[in-house]
Amino acid sequence: MTAAPPLHPVHEDPYLLVLDKPAGLLCVPGRGEDKQDCLSTRAQSQWPDALIVHRLDMGTSGLVVMARGTEMQRALSAAFAERRVHKRYEAVVDGAMPLREDWSLIDAPLMADWPRRPLQKIDPEGKPSATRWKALSLPSGEPAATHVLLEPLTGRSHQLRVHLLSIGHPILGDALYGDAALQARAPRLLLHASELGFVHPVTRQELCFKRPAEFVITP
Template sequence: MPDTVPLIDLVHEDAHLLVLNKPAGLLCVPGRGEDKQDCLSARAVQRWPDALVVHRLDMATSGLVLMARGAAMQRALGDAFANRTVHKRYEAVVDGAMPVRDEWSVIDAPLIADWPRRPLQKVDPAGKPSLTRWRALSSSVSNGCNGAATHVLLEPLTGRSHQLRVHLLSIGHPILGDALYGSAQVQARAPRLLLHASELSFVHPATQQMLNFESAPAFSLSTARP
């Protein structure tokens, strides 16, 4: 009988938690409709029946996802995220040239749901406080000013929906391939959303060991189209 269990990119497994590498285009949890039932959590439960969701990545975003094994560990890891003791780092390729330097910059822009266009978010003074650290790693110009792109590191200090995508858009550098927030030109410059959750660091709630996991993105600055 052929193996019908969908493939899972396992980064770490122990008796208490899992770290998985989610591909772009796969939901973290089931959506509405029969065509949206295949997702990372459903695949995980087939292999680890006690696997529970702790946090999510957007469907278009790839990278590291942490899952708990059992309700007690889900609560403990959920508290760690709520208390901002989980270090998260992302990598993205964005439109335009950003200054490359060693110092980190901060985007401080409150976010709120854009109700007429749900599930989109927008910057609004009445929104929830939202902070993102960023640092440009490298920049290239392949076709004049219009062909510029920048590879950036991102650290969300808060966990708002679509935070990284909206924050980068707000400073004039949307993520390439972003079908929700990018213009037609921005969408056409990449085959997918060029956003990847590349690092997770946290204290293991059961062992008190400091854990650090890294995952390199499948894209680079050269992925950007002119």
């Protein structure tokens, strides 16, 4: 098996790492020998004390923070649980969304769609879930698509994908929630974690990392 290329951290210090995960790479190992290559395994080959704090879906690219050691893992996990971490994503979605100065809100509870797991669904009995969105631009061509900014105020599984689907604007390239036509319009899921901000648990410095998306849209 060919060795994976080395990781080039966005940020590295004795306490934590910030990495830019490529689309198509798992954050943690999955079931089966073909799913052992992942971000955490690659990171631990370079930084043996690296530990997962949060995850991105396999198809999502972008910024991921990893702790160095269990104490830092607890501190960073608490920051995520207490919503003290700023997260912003970019996506390209189907259809024309209105261009406004203000952010709009999707407030819809989510729960597992048990007969179709790992899919999630909106359900009044689900966990409270909220996403802010703002349209950036309308790419040229037909069918219409919109480049949007997304800020999840909660951290539910597949939250951004299901929330956008619920308002009629699924993310292009989504193999889980989109039909064949939607998948054919992009070579991958067009969802990218572009900003990550938090207070460093040790130095108390305010950190903010940005990696803009580099999406390719198939007309």
